[in-house]
Amino acid sequence: MATYKQAFSMSVAERIIVPLDVPTEAQAIALVEQLPQVRFWKVGLELFVSSGSAILQILKQRQKRIFLDLKFHDIPNTVAGATRAAAGYGVDLLTIHAVAGRMALKVAVAAAKQGAEAAACSPPKLIAISLLTSLNSRDLAFDLKVPIELPEYALQMALLAQETGLNGAVCSPQEVSQLRQVCGDDFLLVCPGVRPSWSEQDDQRRSMTPADALKAGADYLVIGRPITAAPDPVAAWERICEEL
Numbered sequence: 001m002a003t004y005k006q007a008f009s010m011s012v013a014e015r016i017i018v019p020l021d022v023p024t025e026a027q028a029i030a031l032v033e034q035l036p037q038v039r040f041w042k043v044g045l046e047l048f049v050s051s052g053s054a055i056l057q058i059l060k061q062r063q064k065r066i067f068l069d070l071k072f073h074d075i076p077n078t079v080a081g082a083t084r085a086a087a088g089y090g091v092d093l094l095t096i097h098a099v100a101g102r103m104a105l106k107v108a109v110a111a112a113k114q115g116a117e118a119a120a121c122s123p124p125k126l127i128a129i130s131l132l133t134s135l136n137s138r139d140l141a142f143d144l145k146v147p148i149e150l151p152e153y154a155l156q157m158a159l160l161a162q163e164t165g166l167n168g169a170v171c172s173p174q175e176v177s178q179l180r181q182v183c184g185d186d187f188l189l190v191c192p193g194v195r196p197s198w199s200e201q202d203d204q205r206r207s208m209t210p211a212d213a214l215k216a217g218a219d220y221l222v223i224g225r226p227i228t229a230a231p232d233p234v235a236a237w238e239r240i241c242e243e244l
């Protein structure tokens, strides 16, 4: 997995991760076949819960990189067990919520190594969700009752991930510049909540355009519905790559 400095030598296509947010394996395969240009796919909760792990093998057979976005958030023992199992799939990226806490993050780091070793594959890069991109300052203050400003909160979650040995964080493009400055160039920063100027915001609340997100310091962009729900997903993908 490339660090921020190495990311400069990657093509823009390699830095875009497209989520397979569909309910069936057949729909996921259809998307992968429709968009052969996409090299990095994200498997998230919808597809994994509905269809299981077979899609991971299918993507690997096609030499695709895989972001397994299961966002673990549980007590340390459960997080460790789930991370150990997930690391055995040989995926590139795996997520855990930073709010699971210091102990859960620490045991996840060890469990990822154990799981990969047992399966004789490379361990995934473990990245922590700092704060979901569907939440804004109002949600944080009034619903979650977090009494600090949102950028500071996202930074503290990223720093907790860094201190406990994780490889990076998921953050919104609006915080990525600050996280890059504080966490340094070797800390992976993956940004969902990315929206071209011509697409809908959907449920994303802290978004930026792809070009601005990369300029601000993101290693990878996660761009889903602007591509996958477009009337012509291939044209949408090409338009985004051209704009970058």
Ligand SMILES: O=c1ccn([C@@H]2O[C@H](COP(=O)(O)O)[C@@H](O)[C@H]2O)c(=O)[nH]1
Pocket (backbone or CB within 6 Å): 019, 021, 042, 044, 129, 131, 132, 133, 134, 170, 192, 193, 194, 202, 204, 222, 223, 224, 225, 226
């Ligand atoms: O904070 C987060 C963490 C993960 N996601 C995931 O990224 C994609 C975004 O899809 P879009 O269609 O581009 O909105 C989706 O799979 C989320 O589960 C996120 O959006 N925010």
